[in-house]
Amino acid sequence: MILVTYDGGLNWQAQKSGTDKALFSVDFRDSTEGYAVGEKGTILRTESGGKTWETVKTNFPNTFLRVDFADDKNGWIVGYGGTILRSSDKGRTWIKQDSGTKENIYGLFMTKKYGWAVGSKGLIIQYQK
Numbered sequence: 001m002i003l004v005t006y007d008g009g010l011n012w013q014a015q016k017s018g019t020d021k022a023l024f025s026v027d028f029r030d031s032t033e034g035y036a037v038g039e040k041g042t043i044l045r046t047e048s049g050g051k052t053w054e055t056v057k058t059n060f061p062n063t064f065l066r067v068d069f070a071d072d073k074n075g076w077i078v079g080y081g082g083t084i085l086r087s088s089d090k091g092r093t094w095i096k097q098d099s100g101t102k103e104n105i106y107g108l109f110m111t112k113k114y115g116w117a118v119g120s121k122g123l124i125i126q127y128q129k
Helices: none
Strands: 002-004 013-015 023-028 034-038 043-046 064-069 075-079 084-087 095-097 105-110 114-119 124-128
Touching: 034 064, 034 075, 064 105, 075 105, 075 114
Parallel strands: 023 064
Antiparallel strands: 002 013, 023 034, 034 043, 064 075, 075 084, 084 095, 105 114, 114 124
């Protein structure tokens, strides 16, 4: 479920997302373009500020826990089993990257030059462009 507010967070309303899967992370690049990720490979994308969401089809069944975009085009997703996905086309398509681990990756922070992912058992992964 996705919740939306139009009054600065005083009131929230449920919004249709097109999925019944649990969602764990959302990232908005501006007032219209955003992404949400969740269980069983769920990736959602909006270009309407969240009024409507489309499912991005992939062949990755793992649960995704975090999504973060470094800029308007380049984004990453992390999740269970060491999953790291990358998009360079505004989240329309995703490719798998080798993380070098099978540990779950829970956190992600990306900039244009650097990125960090953190996970189980003290895992820290650094990305540098």
